[in-house]
Amino acid sequence: MNGWTGHILRxxxxxxTFKKETFTEExxxxxxxxxGFAAKILYDELKPGIDPLGPENKFIVALGPIAGIPAPxxxxxxxxxxxxxxxxxxxxxxxTRVAEHLRKAxxxxxxxxxxxxxxxxxxxxxxxxxxxxxxxxxGQGTYETNDWIxxxxxxxxxxxNIGQAGENLVRYAVVRSLxxxxxxxxxxxxxxxxxxxxxxxxKGSKPIPQADAAGMKKAGHDDLREVHRIDKETGWSIQSxxxxxxWCNEVAALPVRNFRKTHHPDAxxxxxxxxxxARIATYGCPNCTMRCGITIHDDEGRxxxxxxxxxxxxxxxxEIFDLPEVGALNYLCDDYGIDTMSGGCVLSFYADAxxxxxxxxxxxFGDAAGSKKLLGMIAxxxxxxxxxxxxxTLRAALKFGxxxxxxxxxxxxxxxxxxxxxxxxxxxxxxxxxxxxxHHKESWVITFELKSTSRESYGREKAQKVIELQRIRGxxxxxxxxxxxxxIEVGWDLENYPKYFNLVSGLNWTLDxxxxxxxxxxxxxxxxxxREYPQTDRKLDYPPAVWFDPANADTEGPxxxxxxxxxxxxxxxxxxxxxxGYDKRGIPTRATLERLGLAEEARAAEKFGxxx
Ligand code: PTT
Ligand code: SF4
Numbered sequence: 001m002n003g004w005t006g007h008i009l010r011x012x013x014x015x016x017t018f019k020k021e022t023f024t025e026e027x028x029x030x031x032x033x034x035x036g037f038a039a040k041i042l043y044d045e046l047k048p049g050i051d052p053l054g055p056e057n058k059f060i061v062a063l064g065p066i067a068g069i070p071a072p073x074x075x076x077x078x079x080x081x082x083x084x085x086x087x088x089x090x091x092x093x094x095x096t097r098v099a100e101h102l103r104k105a106x107x108x109x110x111x112x113x114x115x116x117x118x119x120x121x122x123x124x125x126x127x128x129x130x131x132x133x134x135x136x137x138x139g140q141g142t143y144e145t146n147d148w149i150x151x152x153x154x155x156x157x158x159x160x161n162i163g164q165a166g167e168n169l170v171r172y173a174v175v176r177s178l179x180x181x182x183x184x185x186x187x188x189x190x191x192x193x194x195x196x197x198x199x200x201x202x203k204g205s206k207p208i209p210q211a212d213a214a215g216m217k218k219a220g221h222d223d224l225r226e227v228h229r230i231d232k233e234t235g236w237s238i239q240s241x242x243x244x245x246x247w248c249n250e251v252a253a254l255p256v257r258n259f260r261k262t263h264h265p266d267a268x269x270x271x272x273x274x275x276x277x278a279r280i281a282t283y284g285c286p287n288c289t290m291r292c293g294i295t296i297h298d299d300e301g302r303x304x305x306x307x308x309x310x311x312x313x314x315x316x317x318x319e320i321f322d323l324p325e326v327g328a329l330n331y332l333c334d335d336y337g338i339d340t341m342s343g344g345c346v347l348s349f350y351a352d353a354x355x356x357x358x359x360x361x362x363x364x365f366g367d368a369a370g371s372k373k374l375l376g377m378i379a380x381x382x383x384x385x386x387x388x389x390x391x392x393t394l395r396a397a398l399k400f401g402x403x404x405x406x407x408x409x410x411x412x413x414x415x416x417x418x419x420x421x422x423x424x425x426x427x428x429x430x431x432x433x434x435x436x437x438x439h440h441k442e443s444w445v446i447t448f449e450l451k452s453t454s455r456e457s458y459g460r461e462k463a464q465k466v467i468e469l470q471r472i473r474g475x476x477x478x479x480x481x482x483x484x485x486x487x488i489e490v491g492w493d494l495e496n497y498p499k500y501f502n503l504v505s506g507l508n509w510t511l512d513x514x515x516x517x518x519x520x521x522x523x524x525x526x527x528x529x530x531r532e533y534p535q536t537d538r539k540l541d542y543p544p545a546v547w548f549d550p551a552n553a554d555t556e557g558p559x560x561x562x563x564x565x566x567x568x569x570x571x572x573x574x575x576x577x578x579x580x581g582y583d584k585r586g587i588p589t590r591a592t593l594e595r596l597g598l599a600e601e602a603r604a605a606e607k608f609g610x611x612x
Pocket of ligand 2 (some may be wrong): 059073074075095283284285286287289291292293483484485486
């Protein structure tokens, strides 16, 4: 089967056994790979209601037909499982050499089941699978763990690993890869930790089956050069993702003080220009020629790699405007394996809760030293507060009470990304309907919304655009498995992706064929949620309440006096459901499911919740 190895590696940590399984062409064409494979496997194999941190959960690494093949930005892998943050489907996408090595070992996906009886490192080399003790690095951070692995196997192998946060089941622990970065902010590091799985190391040497290997090689090489040229021409990677910070500040979309404010006069101190000035090195994922990772020295002289999300949520959101201090918080998150985004939101929520009398403590906005200390306590689940904050913002708010849930900045239990949508209805919708909780990865509609439409509008065109972007970002790039930055940041033509897909598979797909797959995967994920939350209703797709609160409106600046309006947001949400073919609760109708080839999956869901 060209385009796929046709095999999945299934590993059981409890019995220390493994199986090489095959999948059919029908499965491949219906789900393509990455998020598609992961969602389908989890839907079929997980019993609803299982504990995401129990041995019944599965940890999946899933690749796509172009993953690992030299072509623009294909060094990415999807990590997935039932999310400890949300209780729904969870995944993330990280740069790692595992993408190439796992495919060269002969697999399109890895499923890890059960729980080891001691800290374990899974070592996969082509057909060989070993369960190796990882006691030597259990309790260590991701940097030391990675060094230990590189010392054993050399730097060329594929590695993913966790830090103390994953080991201690911090619900928003990430999976780390030092060739790339961090992924699975839905708590995939905690899923690994719950299985006592410290690391996965992969080395593969077989060719990846491709219909036109020579054509793909040429296209890949030419295009890598071309993407590099365009990136240099546009100058995007001079500031990389953090180029957006100054704009967010200008348009009142920056998270400041737990999203209470939308801009700050000191924001320039941590903007893209300052980040580039402080640059000491540049990092990139495998197969990337527009390397977006900028590292700086933190306030203790350590190398820390910063992106917009890390800076936005650990900087302005905490009212910390010193880059080396933000760098230190980011370094600690990376080493402990804490998601910087949820970590930043949890800290800002705690400061806000203290300020509003819902919690006690001496932590304040602007307190870099206190933030460092708290991150350590969270990673170790130390003391009552470390243990509670390790549970995430929503669970902490439910404990604090006193109305704090309204300013817990999360949707479905996952903390929001660094876009303050107090008065940005379309982007608020994008967070509301993201299938994994509030994440910008699915639909980054904010630039379209602010540059091409009226900010005031709750019109159908915004719901339509959210869906269009979801099909590309949360769809195509997550199942073909490649980084979306060449397309979104430097204008690399989307048509290139069917081109690569057709070269490796020998098929003749167009972009329209892909959109059906995207919709199918989104609908299946909705069914996953329905099974977990049979009482589900449209409120699950609402952004944080504080964005609707007139008392929280800005008192000056471009959006003074403005907040989101409930009725209008609900109307926008309804447009979204109507276009997608979902019912009033936000669940795909039976007709929609049948149209997408999900009749069987619908029958399985109906045991848990009714369909319309
Ligand atoms: C992603 C999320 C992001 S999204 C960022 S910064 W970003 C944060 N990075 C973290 C980090 O670093 N360390 C840490 N301890 N926690 C972190 N949490 C946050 O995780 C990432 C890039 C970026 S940088 C983005 S937007 C794009 N994301 C892509 C995606 O999701 N899919 C895709 N097909 N291509 C993408 N390209 C870009 O990749 P999650 P990465 Mg990450 C230090 O996975 O769970 O979605 O969290 O993947 O390898 O780090 O690359 O301004
Ligand atoms: Fe990785 Fe950045 Fe390159 Fe994307 S653009 S592959 S995130 S280095």
